[in-house]
Amino acid sequence: MSILIRRSSIAAISALLASAAFAQDQTDPFAELGLIDEPSVAEEESLSEGAEIEADEPERPLAEEDVLREYARFVRLLEEQNYDAADIAAKRVIEMSIKIYGPQSHETAKALNNLGVVQNNSQQYEAATQNFTSAIEILEILEDRLNSQLINPLKGLGAAQLGAGRPDLARQAYSRATHITHVNEGPHNLEQVEILESLAEAYVRMGDIEEARDVADRVHILQVRHFSDDPLGLLPSLMRRASWQHRSGYYNDERATYRRAIRIIEDSVGKDDPRLVDPLVKLGKSFYYYEPLPQNQPRYVGSATGESYLKRANRIAERSEDFPWLELATTKLALADFYVFSESYSRAQNVYEEVWNELSIDEDRLEIRDDLLGQPRPIWTETLPAYTNGAIGVMRKNGEIRKGVVTVIFDVTRRGRSRILEVKTEPAEFSDIENMVEREVRRRVYRPAVVDGDTRESGPQVFTHEFSYSRSELEAMRESSTGTEQTAAIKR
Numbered sequence: 001m002s003i004l005i006r007r008s009s010i011a012a013i014s015a016l017l018a019s020a021a022f023a024q025d026q027t028d029p030f031a032e033l034g035l036i037d038e039p040s041v042a043e044e045e046s047l048s049e050g051a052e053i054e055a056d057e058p059e060r061p062l063a064e065e066d067v068l069r070e071y072a073r074f075v076r077l078l079e080e081q082n083y084d085a086a087d088i089a090a091k092r093v094i095e096m097s098i099k100i101y102g103p104q105s106h107e108t109a110k111a112l113n114n115l116g117v118v119q120n121n122s123q124q125y126e127a128a129t130q131n132f133t134s135a136i137e138i139l140e141i142l143e144d145r146l147n148s149q150l151i152n153p154l155k156g157l158g159a160a161q162l163g164a165g166r167p168d169l170a171r172q173a174y175s176r177a178t179h180i181t182h183v184n185e186g187p188h189n190l191e192q193v194e195i196l197e198s199l200a201e202a203y204v205r206m207g208d209i210e211e212a213r214d215v216a217d218r219v220h221i222l223q224v225r226h227f228s229d230d231p232l233g234l235l236p237s238l239m240r241r242a243s244w245q246h247r248s249g250y251y252n253d254e255r256a257t258y259r260r261a262i263r264i265i266e267d268s269v270g271k272d273d274p275r276l277v278d279p280l281v282k283l284g285k286s287f288y289y290y291e292p293l294p295q296n297q298p299r300y301v302g303s304a305t306g307e308s309y310l311k312r313a314n315r316i317a318e319r320s321e322d323f324p325w326l327e328l329a330t331t332k333l334a335l336a337d338f339y340v341f342s343e344s345y346s347r348a349q350n351v352y353e354e355v356w357n358e359l360s361i362d363e364d365r366l367e368i369r370d371d372l373l374g375q376p377r378p379i380w381t382e383t384l385p386a387y388t389n390g391a392i393g394v395m396r397k398n399g400e401i402r403k404g405v406v407t408v409i410f411d412v413t414r415r416g417r418s419r420i421l422e423v424k425t426e427p428a429e430f431s432d433i434e435n436m437v438e439r440e441v442r443r444r445v446y447r448p449a450v451v452d453g454d455t456r457e458s459g460p461q462v463f464t465h466e467f468s469y470s471r472s473e474l475e476a477m478r479e480s481s482t483g484t485e486q487t488a489a490i491k492r
Contacts (some may be wrong), residue, residue, distance in 0.1 A: 004287035039475060067107070068094045070301035074114065091097040106149070109138040113153045119157060125164035125339040150183040151191070153179050160197055165386075165401055165468045169203035174199040190226055193219055193237075205386055209248055216244050231264045235275075238264075242282065247383065251289045258283035276319040277313045277327070281334045284309035288341065288380035307342075310335045326368060329355050333372065333447070337379040340416040341445050345455075353453035373450035376412040376458050382440055384465050388433065389474030400471045404430055408463045414455040416446040421460060429477040430469065437465045 029065045035257040070093050077086035079113055094111040103108040112135040119128035135153040143149060145490035158173035174195050181192040203212035242257040261279045262281045269275065287306030317323050332355050339348035352373070359369035418441055425434040441463050448455040 028219070031035055032178055033341070062100050064097055064100065067100060070096060071111075071114075074118075078121075081121075086118045087115070087122065090118050104138050104141055106139075106142060109135040109142070109149075109153070112138070113156060116153070116156050116160065120160045120163060123163060125160045128160040129157060129164065132160060141481075146180055146183045148180060151180055151195075154180070155195060155198070158195075158202070162202060162205065167202040167402065171199060171202040171206065174202060178255060188222060188225060190222060193222055196222075197240065197244070204248055207387070212244075212248060216241060216248075232268050235264060237281065239282075241277075246286065246289075249383070251286055251291050251293065255283060255286050258286065262426060272316055272319065274316060274323055277317050277320075277331055278308045280316070281314035281331055283314065284332065284338065285380070289382075307335075307338055310338050315483075321368075325358070325365070327439075329359060329368075329372065337447050340447065342377055343415075345415055349455060352450050352455060353371055356450055356453040365443070375447040376416070376449055376461060379445045379447055381414065381444060384437060384467075386441055386467055388430070388467060388469045388473060390470045390476075391468040401468050402465050402471055402474070404469050405431070406430075406434050406465045406467070408437060408441045409460050410441055410463065411460055412446045412448055412458040414448050414457050416448045418442055418444055418446060427469075427474055429481065433465075433467055437463075 034174065036345065061211055070089060073460045074086055074089035074093055077083075077089055077363065090111065094108065094115060097107040097111045116128040116131040119125075132153045136150055139147060139149050139153070149363065154173050154177035158170040158177070161167070161170035177195045178192050178199065181189050181195065185191055196215050198214040200215040200219070203209070203215060220237065220241055223234055227234040227237070227388060237258055238261045240263070242254045245251070245254040245257060258279045262276060262283070265273055265275050265279070284306040287349060313331050317328050332351055336348045336351035336355070339345070339351065356369065356373060359365045359372070405426055407424045408420065410418045412422045414416055420442055422437050423434055425431065449458045450456070
């Protein structure tokens, strides 16, 4: 349940406090807040269901330290990723803030923002959107529409809208947050970088790749400007840029960015520095992909091109003292995966067996071993569309969006190739999406399951792909199908 405060809702706050969202307040609030005895997680869950706890102390007025204590508890629960309990704590902070500071106060706005954060983390996107919006509206009343305090709730609002499948709305939230940073910090401020990266993501999900590329270029220019005297400081930005270029299909640009990162490390700290391992591995993996040549003539990038980078990464990792064992294992697995992709199965088997043995030497590594090798993992994947054409058109008109899903059941051979067993789509009318997803799963190459150091054929695996469509689009497809069936019946 969300907690919602609108501009003209002061009178409604009293009713809200008595509603189900604040049902816990029917008993002594201080016993629930832990002022007498901090409740366990189990007790917190029972409180959320309306259970009562008797108080041992007489009721006293709320004070600021009570809010701070509950807020600290909320932060701890959030850090522990105990989202259910954090949700309860966040709602208590809102209740206490309203009682002490009033419904339209900075404290209440911050509390609403915090509740939105935990709801977004637990994928309660609609509720999170409402609470971020309420925090924004309160701050607009207390300050103005360009106040810097609006940036955090606007970022949260954009994230919730992205999660809910509305990148068109998220774009508006991120654009406004960026504008506010310009007004308050100047056009070249670094605070906007995170927002711009999220804005680029919104454009990608809307299918506006060129707009996304322009935004990503703005981010890069800002970072280059800021780290002009610190080349190594530019590395995190370059790695994020390459990751974005990969997701957007700019594979040649991605490789150029990784090469730039590698040159910076080599020039700054040498050609055997362990910081080279990550960009070398990612550069090697990028050669699983290629961009089409002009006139739709595909160019296949030879697999040997990426092998040299993966081998160099392995040499550096093995020679580096105190190189983390997990990173060493994943670096070796990247080379073994390449061998599966290039159909060098005996070499792949040798590396998989080596990694299996290294991850079997003590109990602490067994769980990691089973996670990395116990089930098939895709070595490379292509991005599947998250929206139908009809959904993209309706989004721009602020229409109704619904969710569909394609489920593929398949198994994986010991050579990493998939075999389709069953495909289901809901709604069934979207057969074009179903065919696209089935083709993608069929053409993937997988790291095979490894048992006792040996590659094995897997049992049934499940892959699901969610996509967004418009209600009107589905209705039109059903009407067309009905018309076709009626015409066929008449001909018979």
